[in-house]
Amino acid sequence: MPRDPNIKRVMVIGSGPIIIGQAAEFDYAGAQACRALREEGVYVILINSNPATIMTDTEMADRVYIEPLNVEFAERVIAKERPDGLLATLGGQTGLNLATLLAEAGILEKYNVRLLGTPLASIRQAEDREEFRTLMRELGEPVPESWIVTDESDIQPAIDSNIWPLIVRPAYTLGGTGGGIALNEKQLREITKRGLALSMRHQVMIERYLMGWKEVEYEVMRDANDTAITVCNMENFDPMGVHTGDSIVVAPSQTLSDKEYQMLRTASLKIIRALGIEGGCNVQLALSPFSFDYYVIEVNPRVSRSSALASKATGYPIARVSAKIATGLHLDEIENAVTKKTLSCFEPALDYCVVKFPRWPFDKFRSADRTISTQMKATGEVMAIDRSFESAFMKAIRSCEIGIYGLSNKSTQQLSDIQLEEAIRVPNDERVWAITEAFRRGMMIEEVYALSYIDRWFLRKLQGLVGLETRLKLNGTAISRMIESGDQHIILEIPSNREDFEKTDNAEKSQNGLSQHHLAIRLIREAKRVGFADRTVAEFAGVPEMKFRTLRKSLGIVPTYKMVDTCAAEFEAATPYFYSCYDSENEF
């Protein structure tokens, strides 16, 4: 269907101030949406209380209101500007809540404003616990069993279900204080009693505890024509129990079999269709590491932090396409702005690995509780792209600007073995360094798995990195000697392939140089390929970083740059972006 000609004036609600859980992603989404709407000739009216945003620039919308985001001011903007449509799914939970309030107060009806994109009923169905559970049951999609309990006598159904373990979460307490995991009836009674006492509303939720289950997210898009696609899927490094915003996340998923991937993809598309969402939507699922069992955990019927990450990870602009869908366009009518050749109904293809790492504020709040769980604590995040998980992971660490450039962190190195195990068992901001330290101390994968339930695939990768780190340390002297001797010119011509090298004439001449250095050179090459920073290698060699850099460059070990183009190089990209890797071919 072509764009709806009745949509002439659209009001967009921003997300307000940056708070934990609602950061810059909504400026990105809002700015993209405003531009997408104006491309369609729509007159855009914007309201946001946060002026430190691009979306509140007068170039982004026709009318920019920097006013408080509440019903009173929003209604006055509506009365003054008389928009025909309201786009509320781009301003985070703040925008969605305000739109819901405006609808409930009859203001949208009074001024004849249409809610564009996803209908309000769908939003409610996704956000209301009971309505959502009912829909999932109708669809035959599993949701974790749960019970709301306001009195100790209410827990019988939970006991009768015979599901163990169960997790008890008191409602409305900060950081879930007073909750716990019950393995049997006796424990359930005790924890429930304590939780009820601590909850301000005297309410606890009891739920099947999905300990050690994988947490997987799908970003899906749908238009009014019922075309639905998967933009990308993402897997949390940390298993269930850690908020996605506090999890290390990889895209695409790395440990799922094709059957699992397709099973969860099918479920996500089924859900977005059943909800009738028009635009982007995020589906969170839990997958058993032991079987093909899964549960649907949550659906976000709007653009979210995850969708910003998915957009950047794939090059597919979810907010832009959502805004276009809101004007009536269908996915097969919207151009892919990166390739300018394909359409938005093409699912992106990734030929690289993306790692997102949270940025926590504990450097500022030294007294804060550093454990992480279901309540998000990170203020921001970084994303790194590379050819392998290892190298993207290493880049993500040094992107965080927390004074850590690799696998070592002073404070975890000082922990006793028992403290170290605790730092792996209870999720916290330094857990990855506790894990690398454990491997350094000779702990086995199975031991770390039993403590953390982090998938063995990830653990093997970390263990492999620690192994390489050890070799680098052992060869530190060899590297520094290479720098001191200054004879790297001998080996300047060495290709990465040893056989080729031996065929060259140069080889005979510099046979000595080779035997002396070739192991160290291979090690440097390998270290750079998996993402070790120059700074780290230089530290092991006891030389200044710049000296090592000079050596590395003289050895011809320099990064090449690859392109993010949404289509794994199937089509040529018009507005590409780049990531580095120590690979052979430049896409530049």
Added chain:
Amino acid sequence: MSQSKGKVVVIGSGPIRIGQGIEFDYCSVHCVWALRAAGYEAIIVNNNPETVSTDFDTSNRLYFEPLTVEDVFNILDRENPDGVIVQFGGQTAINLAKPLNEAGYTILGSSCESIDLAEDRDRFEKMLTELGIPKPAGRAVVTAKQALVVAEEIKYPVLVRPSYVLGGRAMEIVYTREDLERYMDYAVDVSPKSPILIDKYILGKEAEVDVISDGVDCLLPGIMEHIERAGVHSGDSMAVYPPQTLSQKAIDEIVHTATQVAIRLEVRGLMNIQYVVDTATDTAQVLEVNPRASRTVPYLSKITGIPMVQVATNIMLGQSLKDQGFSSGLYPTPGSISVKAPVFSFMKLNQVDIGLGPEMKSTGEIMGMDTNYPRALYKAMIASGIDVPSGGSLLATIADADKAEAVEIIREFSHIGFTIYATEGTARYLRTHGVTAESVKKINQGEGNIVDLIRSKKIDLIINTLSTNKRIEREGSLIRRAAVEVNVPCLTSLDTARALLTALSAKQEGTEFALATVDEYLNYQPI
């Protein structure tokens, strides 16, 4: 791209954190746009997936990479740009200035030498002295012993902090010798290599100003006056533009000294200066200089209509202020009033004390605009999530040092209809000064104590000022945490409480709040 005038790399600001928020992404994006508009090829390096700067069509080329020396140099090796801009990516970018300069890359805008002169405390102080610009007395020390000597000399209270800080990390106001000893034990631990700075703490109003300079002319788009007194971090302070209580003398001093500093530092582009206006002498003293775009740039850009980043970028590319139609001095103020207010995320962080001090705690900010000060304040308060109570119960726990000042504020709340609850000492003090107040049990006095009262949601507003007495402070922190749990506004600065009264007066006055676009506020002329 053959017709492009040149190639420029813009260094971004990395992940959002306390002290380095979305403002710097705003600046980076505007810099890129200005470069492109001027016919240059703009390349951005950043790693934050949440931002506009990393959108696929913001720059000519985007590198999704860490902002370390290694990764940035690799990109520069490949791109071989005509220049690098480090002024808009917050401290992340400015920290790269020195290594970039040493490696021979061209930094556009203020030189590395200029940045170093502003950031090196000793050199900067010498410069201020040469220029005859006043600053709070103080010195850098490397041992605890030295610290005590300096503090005796300049007299307590003193402001202590490690040098090279971001967002006021580990900064404290110290009132006694014992506290200074304790701080030194702890601070030396924080950053063993860098010296500790000890400054005289001056009671007064804080103000800040951004300066755009081309080396000849200096444009000051606007001065922002902080609402909370010196001692509260500028990022956690409410601030108003134009200034409401600064004297013309102080404003003139700020304009004069900011211009002097910018010229002396040979700033090309943006610079931010923080001042404290000493209440006793009404002199504007320089607290610190940031040789880069600051947190207030997007606010002032929107309030004044000056595209500050674009103007600054054009200067870096060789245009003058005059070329762009601007001249030296303070830009005329519009008729509207804008109040910037911080937003905290304390609900999400348990065991974090919400008391305001020199260390920054807010995660974001908002702005309230209107045609008069009380109304702008009111809007800022509700937009920042303070559910402004127009009546109900007020709980006051006031430190001894603040009691005299607090009486009048609390009396005012009582007048407009609040029922006053207070801890015993505070209640007694209030009653002797003619303010009716009900005493509340202390935490250790059993059931129905102060924390129970807050949890039972019978309180609509809390004023809790921070005490230097450690025992009282322990109780204070429990009171503040309880306030967070039940989401009751808890003000720890009397200035904020006074501002709330002002805001409430707007509400009671009954005239309708303005509703206008950014452009309309810009063109508003008071009648």
